[in-house]
Amino acid sequence: MPRYCCEMHSGWPGSLADVDLSDLAFWDRPWDEREAAFRLLRTEHPMARFEEPEILDAPVELETGPGYFAVTRHRDVTTASRHPELFCSSKGAVSILDLPTEMVEYFSGMISTDNPRHARLRRIVSNAFNPRRVRAIEDSIDRLATQVVDRVATQSECDFVTDVAAPFPLRIICDMMGVSPQDEATVLSCSNTILSMGDEEYVPQGTHPVTAFIEAAMTLTSLMEELAEHRLGTPTDDVTSALVNADIDGEALTKQELASFFVLLVTAGNETTRTAIAHALWAFTEHPGQKAIWQTDFEGTASTAVDEIVRWASPVTWMRRTVTGPTTLGGVELVEGDKLLLFYNSANRDEEAFVEPSRFDVRRDPNPHVGFGAPGPHFCLGAHLARREIKVIWRELFERLPDLTATAEPVRLRSNFINGIKHLPCSFTAAP
Numbered sequence: 001m002p003r004y005c006c007e008m009h010s011g012w013p014g015s016l017a018d019v020d021l022s023d024l025a026f027w028d029r030p031w032d033e034r035e036a037a038f039r040l041l042r043t044e045h046p047m048a049r050f051e052e053p054e055i056l057d058a059p060v061e062l063e064t065g066p067g068y069f070a071v072t073r074h075r076d077v078t079t080a081s082r083h084p085e086l087f088c089s090s091k092g093a094v095s096i097l098d099l100p101t102e103m104v105e106y107f108s109g110m111i112s113t114d115n116p117r118h119a120r121l122r123r124i125v126s127n128a129f130n131p132r133r134v135r136a137i138e139d140s141i142d143r144l145a146t147q148v149v150d151r152v153a154t155q156s157e158c159d160f161v162t163d164v165a166a167p168f169p170l171r172i173i174c175d176m177m178g179v180s181p182q183d184e185a186t187v188l189s190c191s192n193t194i195l196s197m198g199d200e201e202y203v204p205q206g207t208h209p210v211t212a213f214i215e216a217a218m219t220l221t222s223l224m225e226e227l228a229e230h231r232l233g234t235p236t237d238d239v240t241s242a243l244v245n246a247d248i249d250g251e252a253l254t255k256q257e258l259a260s261f262f263v264l265l266v267t268a269g270n271e272t273t274r275t276a277i278a279h280a281l282w283a284f285t286e287h288p289g290q291k292a293i294w295q296t297d298f299e300g301t302a303s304t305a306v307d308e309i310v311r312w313a314s315p316v317t318w319m320r321r322t323v324t325g326p327t328t329l330g331g332v333e334l335v336e337g338d339k340l341l342l343f344y345n346s347a348n349r350d351e352e353a354f355v356e357p358s359r360f361d362v363r364r365d366p367n368p369h370v371g372f373g374a375p376g377p378h379f380c381l382g383a384h385l386a387r388r389e390i391k392v393i394w395r396e397l398f399e400r401l402p403d404l405t406a407t408a409e410p411v412r413l414r415s416n417f418i419n420g421i422k423h424l425p426c427s428f429t430a431a432p
């Protein structure tokens with residue numbers, strides 16, 4: 001049954017009044033209803049305004065601001081991303097609520113900066129993630145995929161997310177950063193807490209989600225500090241060594257910059273790719289014909305299939321931008337300080353940009369999706385790596401567990417930010 005298809009929805013929402021993107025209950029709705037709501041927004045209210053969610057009893061001051069515009073059309077998301085001079089990332093961070101300055105500095109890193117600072121920070125790490133560097137670690141990506149599949153192959157069922165989709169990118173990013181295997185579980189649990197922002201499974205009972213977020217970031221920071229100390233004296237070829245020994249025009253990264261880089265890279269490198277890999281299994285289960293197309297001609301279909309998976313899954317739902325001065329977007333006049341959320345999920349289903357956007361099509365070409373963000377200075381740094389990871393894990397799975405299918409509905413992450421899947425039971429013929 002095509003669960004994302006707009007024609008299949010229940011009739012909800014009747015009108016804009018039914019839709020509140022700031023209410024978590026909206027994000028609990030079935031995917032097809034969410035799709036229907038975004039379709040309504042795109043076609044009738046492409047720049048609708050919403051109140052900001054209220055976060056009560058937070059341990060730091062998080063003021064509810066004046067609201068935000070939901071940018072839902074592909075062309076408007078693209079325009080905003082291309083013009084950071086008008087739609088910036090550094091004011092109050094890329095979250096809905098403005099974070100206190102110390103928190104922006106510490107936890108959001110370069111994703112919440114603008115030029116010239118952004119260019120300086122991005123230069124330091126871009127080498128580690130460029131196509132040449134990703135090619136250089138292809139062997140280790142292949143090896144880690146084999147290891148992850150080895151661990152489940154002799155069973156005939158598993159939880160695809162916790163057994164395959166989560167450990168694979170986790171191992172790769174930990175390997176790249178130089179984090180030891182003993183610390184991987186800590187990295188996983190901290191990044192779950194940071195990006196889920198409140199899903200009960202990842203926040204200890206009785207703990208405020210903001211407290212849990214801060215504690216998780218502090219844990220990652222101390223892990224990084226320990227590692228950085230080692231790497232200062234004895235650098236290796238890992239990314240942490242490059243960060244601690246970075247020399248930009250005679251300047252080193254500050255301790256805060258180091259910490260925020262580490263938090264950003266391990267969280268961004270983990271949750272997103274896991275989400276894409278998990279959605280792929282659900283999509284293949286619901287669209288076995290598409291799976292067969294890719295299985296039959298793996299190499300010939302890989303590049304379009306991988307991008308279709310990212311479009312389909314849209315792992316990151318939105319990023320925020322803030323207006324720097326009077327301008328217009330989507331026909332709406334904006335003034336300095338206005339907040340915009342760029343809804344990538346909606347842009348990725350925009351009928352103006354895609355032929356039959358509700359169809360999962362592993363041969364889709366062209367596919368101008370904005371799953372990695374739209375072109376602009378903040379375009380996902382890890383896109384080459386993520387594409388490679390998705391391709392390699394599916395090659396391994398098709399070869400060794402060719403009849404792998406999901407056996408129940410995905411258990412979804414309760415989040416308006418990551419379109420996550422927490423659990424996805426699956427079965428397959430056990431392989432020796």
Ligand code: HEM
Pocket residue numbers: 081110111112122173264265266268269270272273276310314315316319344370371372373374376377378379380381382383385386
């Ligand atoms: C399927 C997987 C992934 C998806 C869907 C994804 C998506 C995104 C999106 C939407 C953005 C924001 C773009 C913008 O604001 O314009 C972003 C930025 C970023 N991503 Fe990814 N990402 C993925 C994998 C990765 C991986 C594996 C890494 C590696 C560490 C990574 C590192 C980053 C970083 C560092 C940024 C900030 C870039 C900047 O501000 O200059 N991402 N990603």
